[in-house]
Amino acid sequence: MYKKTAIIVILLSLLVLSSFTYSPSYKNVKCLIQMRTYDGEGAYVIVSLINPENKYEKTLYVNGDDEEWYVDIYNWWSFYGKKRTNIDAITGATITGGKQSVCVLEIDENKINKGYKIIFETAVEDEKYYSKDIEFELTSENLKSKKVGSGYISFIRMMDSN
Amino acid sequence: MTISLWRYSHLLLALISSVFIIIASFTGAIIAFEPISEKLNPYKIKGVEQVYLKETVAALKQNYDEVIDLKTDYNEFVSATVITKDGIFLSGYIHPLTGAYLGPEIQKTSLFKFATNLHRSLFLKKTGRIIIGVTSFLLLIISITGILLIIRRQGSFKNVFSKIVYENFFQYFHVFIGRFSFIPILIITLTGVFLSLFRFDLFPPDKELVQLVEFETSDKIKLEEFVIFNNTKLLDVTSLTFPFSESVEDNFTLLLKDRKLLINQFSGEILEDKEIALSQLFKTLSINLHTGKGSIIWSLILAIASINILFFIYSGFSMTLKRKANKLKNKYKADNSKYVILVGSENGNTLAYANTVYNFLIVKGETVYITELNNYSVFRNCEHIIIFTSTYGKGEAPMNGNNFIKLLKSVKQSQEINYSVVGFGSVNYPDFCKFAIDITKTIKQLNLKPFIQPLYINNKSNTVFIEWCRLWSDKARVAFSVSEYDILENHRNI
Numbered sequence: 001m002y003k004k005t006a007i008i009v010i011l012l013s014l015l016v017l018s019s020f021t022y023s024p025s026y027k028n029v030k031c032l033i034q035m036r037t038y039d040g041e042g043a044y045v046i047v048s049l050i051n052p053e054n055k056y057e058k059t060l061y062v063n064g065d066d067e068e069w070y071v072d073i074y075n076w077w078s079f080y081g082k083k084r085t086n087i088d089a090i091t092g093a094t095i096t097g098g099k100q101s102v103c104v105l106e107i108d109e110n111k112i113n114k115g116y117k118i119i120f121e122t123a124v125e126d127e128k129y130y131s132k133d134i135e136f137e138l139t140s141e142n143l144k145s146k147k148v149g150s151g152y153i154s155f156i157r158m159m160d161s162n
Numbered sequence: 163m164t165i166s167l168w169r170y171s172h173l174l175l176a177l178i179s180s181v182f183i184i185i186a187s188f189t190g191a192i193i194a195f196e197p198i199s200e201k202l203n204p205y206k207i208k209g210v211e212q213v214y215l216k217e218t219v220a221a222l223k224q225n226y227d228e229v230i231d232l233k234t235d236y237n238e239f240v241s242a243t244v245i246t247k248d249g250i251f252l253s254g255y256i257h258p259l260t261g262a263y264l265g266p267e268i269q270k271t272s273l274f275k276f277a278t279n280l281h282r283s284l285f286l287k288k289t290g291r292i293i294i295g296v297t298s299f300l301l302l303i304i305s306i307t308g309i310l311l312i313i314r315r316q317g318s319f320k321n322v323f324s325k326i327v328y329e330n331f332f333q334y335f336h337v338f339i340g341r342f343s344f345i346p347i348l349i350i351t352l353t354g355v356f357l358s359l360f361r362f363d364l365f366p367p368d369k370e371l372v373q374l375v376e377f378e379t380s381d382k383i384k385l386e387e388f389v390i391f392n393n394t395k396l397l398d399v400t401s402l403t404f405p406f407s408e409s410v411e412d413n414f415t416l417l418l419k420d421r422k423l424l425i426n427q428f429s430g431e432i433l434e435d436k437e438i439a440l441s442q443l444f445k446t447l448s449i450n451l452h453t454g455k456g457s458i459i460w461s462l463i464l465a466i467a468s469i470n471i472l473f474f475i476y477s478g479f480s481m482t483l484k485r486k487a488n489k490l491k492n493k494y495k496a497d498n499s500k501y502v503i504l505v506g507s508e509n510g511n512t513l514a515y516a517n518t519v520y521n522f523l524i525v526k527g528e529t530v531y532i533t534e535l536n537n538y539s540v541f542r543n544c545e546h547i548i549i550f551t552s553t554y555g556k557g558e559a560p561m562n563g564n565n566f567i568k569l570l571k572s573v574k575q576s577q578e579i580n581y582s583v584v585g586f587g588s589v590n591y592p593d594f595c596k597f598a599i600d601i602t603k604t605i606k607q608l609n610l611k612p613f614i615q616p617l618y619i620n621n622k623s624n625t626v627f628i629e630w631c632r633l634w635s636d637k638a639r640v641a642f643s644v645s646e647y648d649i650l651e652n653h654r655n656i
Contacts, residue, residue, distance in 0.1 A: 011641045016582075028245050030228070039363060068279055070288065087270050089253070097417050100415075102230050102406060104251040159407050 006092045015116050024108045029143050029158050033063070033120075035095050036154040042094030043152040044069060046076050049103060049138070052115035056080075059119070060105045062087050073123050075131050084101040097152070105158075113139050122152045168314070172307040173482060175300045177258045178473055182284075187471040189281035190350075194465035197237075197454045203519045205239040205255040205264055213258045216397055221261030223385060232400040236456030240396065241267060258396055286300035294359025301471070302351035308474075309344050312337055317592060317597030319452070319554040327621075329509050332477035339470050346467040362443050381429055390416065390423065405542040419443075458609040484510050488534050493524060497542045499531035506535040506563030506597065510584045514653040515627055516550040516615030521652065522635075522642040535563030538570060544579050546613065546638065549601060552586045557596030567604055580613035581605055582634060587619050595619075613637065624649050 033045060037154030044064035051057040056079035064070075071077050081086075106120075120134040136142045146147045146157045178182070191443065218240065222229045228245040235241070243253040255264040309322075313339065316322050322341055327336045357485070398418055405412035405427040413433060414425035418607070420443065424434040445541070449491030454461030490513075496502065503520055507513040516532060525532040535551060554560045559567075585598020595618040602616045614637060617630050624646050631644040 026248060026249070028228075028251055030230070030406065041361075066279075067275075068283070068285065090264070100403075101245075103401065104230065104245060106251060157406060 003132070013123050024110060026106045027160060029105045029107050029160055030102060031159075032100060032157045033060075033095060033103055034100050034154045034156070035097050035152055036149070038097040038124075038152065040097065040127060041125045042099075044073060044094055044121075045101075045133075045153065046073055046121045047103070048076060048119055048121070049111070049143075050117040050119055054117075056114050057116070059085070059087055060090065060107075061103045061128070062091045063101060063103070066092050066094075069125055072125075072129060073121050074129065099138040107138070107143070111138060112143070118142075120148075120149070120153060120156065124152065168307045168310055172304055173309070173478070175304045175480060176475065179297045179300040180479075182561075183301055183471060184475060185284065186281055186297060186301075187292060187468040189277040191465050191468035192277040193274055193281060193466060194454055194461050196270070197456065197461045198458050200268055201456070201458055203239070203265075203268060205235075206237060207240070208259055210238055210240065210258055210398055211395070213396040214392060215396050215402065216386055216388070216568060217396040218256075218258045218261070218396050219391055219402070220386050221259060222256070225261035229404045231401055231403045232399070234397055234399055238397060238456075250438060265388055291358060291361055295355060295361075296352050298354030298358065302348065303345075305344060305351065307348045308340055314555045325590050327590055328451060329511050334478050334479065334499065336474060336477040339473065342383060343467045343470040346463050346471055347471065349451055350464065350467060353448040356444070356448045357452060360441075360448070378625075383428070383430060385430075388424060388425070390430060392511055394418070396590055399454060405643040410488075449506050453536065481509065484655070490534070492531055492533075494529045494531055496531045496533070496539075499529040499541070500543060501530040501546045502534050502544045502547065503530060503532040504538060504542050504547060504549045504566075505532065505565065506549070506560045508552055508554050508560035508562075511653070512550050512552045512560075514649065514655075515586070516548075517582070517652045517655070518627075518649050519548065519550075519631065522631075522648075523640065523642065526640050526642060527541075527572075528640060535559070535566035536569070538566055539573055540575060541579070544575070544577070547579055547581045547610070547633075549581065549583045550586070551584075551598050553591070553593060553595055553597040553599065556592030557600075559597050564599070567600060570601070570604055575610070579610050581610045582613045584630060585616070585618040586622065587618060590621075 019035075031047070035043060042064070044062075046059065046063070047061040048056055049058040050142075051062055054074070059076070059080055070080065092101065092103060116138040118138050120138055121129070121131055122133040123129040126132055128151070132150035133149045133153045134156060135146055136149050143158050143160060146155055148155045206558070213621060218232060219229075222232065222242055224242065225247075226244040227247045227249070230243040230245075232240070232242045239255050240258045241254060242256045243251075244256075245251055252263060252426055254266040256262060257264060279285055284293060286293070293333055311323055313319050316326070326337050328597060370564055394416075398405060400416075400417040401414040402417070405414055408427070410426075414423075416423040416425055420438050422436050422438060423432055425431070426433055450456060451460075454464045490505070501523055503516050505516040507514050507516070520532045522531055529543075531544075535549070541547075552560050558564070583598055583602050585595035585601075587595035587598070597614070598618060606612075613635055617626070619626050619630075627649065628644050628646070629641070635642045
């Protein structure tokens with residue numbers, strides 16, 4: 001009898017405790033990437049979440065599905081290459097010069113306005129690599145704005161979708 | 163001369179590129195099954211041919227919070243990128259009428275991924291792609307020289323598909339399969355070369371549509387009323403990208419098979435209409451032909467053609483090695499020999515018969531010299547010349563005898579020599595033993611003495627050859643008797 005009660009008490013307390021633990025709530029941010037006009041192959045565009053310690057925290061989107069070239073995106077590869085998490089669901093095709101592409105970034109609402117950053121790294125096969133084609137603070141304001149790129153990206157536009 | 167030039171280029175190119183061709187055709191045979199496995203997925207909806215773009219757009223708009231884009235592929239599967247009403251980001255196949263989510267987009271399995279990478283670039287990135295492009299070009303040349311050799315062998319272009327004379331397994335099937343896989347291999351290699359050229363931007367790139375900024379707000383009508391959505395069949399659409407926001411500068415981008423349209427998101431008005439560059443259509447065609455995308459039958463043909471290429475390499479090289487091994491070995495010097503055997507052989511078959519006679523004479527303790535027809539010269543101590551020759555193509559000399567008739571006329575022997583001619587051929591060819599007959603005609607006019615009747619053997623008849631050996635050796639007083647087994651042994655040693 002005591003045993004049963006003990007188990008129930010433990011389970012209940014776990015349940016209560018768990019509700020205090022961190023639970024992410026995600027929001028979808030639509031992001032339109034407009035490439036600069038340039039000749040040559042499509043660019044790999046990789047969107048990552050950077051934590052306040054300036055470390056990679058999460059890969060948000062990968063444009064480019066030929067893994068052979070991932071190594072060339074040096075900074076990101078040093079993060080992703082070690083763990084190789086499954087990114088199939090957030091992988092699209094490379095984006096060619098002059099073209100547009102829309103992707104959806106899943107952003108943890110608890111991390112907005114907390115000193116996190118988002119960076120866009122770009123690279124073209126056998127061409128230049130931009131470690132910070134675009135970089136901005138993860139703030140609610142920025143997630144509704146337009147940012148100008150410094151490499152292959154001409155600009156990006158973002159919009160909360162819900 | 164031309165035959166040997168073609169054969170040498172056919173062989174030399176094959177030698178240089180064989181390693182890469184082996185890799186490419188082996189991986190090619192594997193990845194040919196990818197489109198087949200894709201097509202077996204249940205995402206194709208019955209009646210999709212009848213669906214209009216309007217219906218799918220309406221279904222998506224109704225079922226999802228946000229639609230980012232909509233695509234159809236070569237398998238006639240319809241996919242979309244959407245955000246669900248629960249705020250979940252989804253990308254995958256959908257039902258074109260109900261908008262229901264059917265499953266995630268097919269991911270390449272790791273085997274196909276590995277094989278594709280190896281096939282495309284040997285894991286060497288750009289360098290690898292160049293190597294593969296060049297290899298593809300070489301294989302193209304190899305198949306063209308190959309078909310020229312077949313035409314030559316069969317006598318004429320219209321005889322390409324007539325009966326092939328069976329000399330040995332590799333020779334027969336190299337030619338037999340070569341005739342059938344020529345067209346598929348030609349297509350594979352040509353498209354392979356094109357794809358490499360596209361990869362290195364050697365074709366002009368497609369110009370982008372300029373996103374127009376339309377400032378006046380047009381009348382709003384429902385999406386279902388857009389004329390273009392009502393008039394366009396879903397399967398004619400490559401992709402439809404929905405406007406990024408409700409801002410008037412954001413439009414629908416509709417990519418059809420041959421055109422690209424910008425559509426005002428409120429009025430449905432076509433803002434810009436541009437034809438897709440021919441080079442782009444050509445690229446799509448090349449990709450589909452090269453990969454077999456969307457067609458199970460063509461994928462199977464590609465797989466078979468790839469396996470055939472592997473067989474060509476194997477059979478081709480073994481034929482070559484056989485030819486190389488045909489180097490004649492002599493115990494005695496030409497000038498010391500009483501008997502001189504002259505051989506005209508293309509694939510080594512005739513040589514086997516000549517060797518049979520050579521070996522018997524050696525066993526009998528006679529001095530014999532065996533050489534190719536083209537090495538005909540003055541033989542100082544020669545009493546007997548025996549000529550064994552086949553005929554190549556349309557009554558022409560085999561490669562090692564193409565100069566013989568000329569030599570025969572110009573070389574003057576000092577002593578009287580007996581000659582015997584044995585021709586090998588097939589009545590299946592229109593010019594049966596023509597070259598041997600030509601030799602007989604020429605040799606008659608010279609100061610050589612006929613020893614026994616010239617003999618023309620059909621389809622390597624061993625019985626006829628054995629009978630000839632008996633007649634000849636009796637008359638020459640070196641009596642030996644040849645058996646089927648002896649001939650077989652000599653064939654095996656070649």
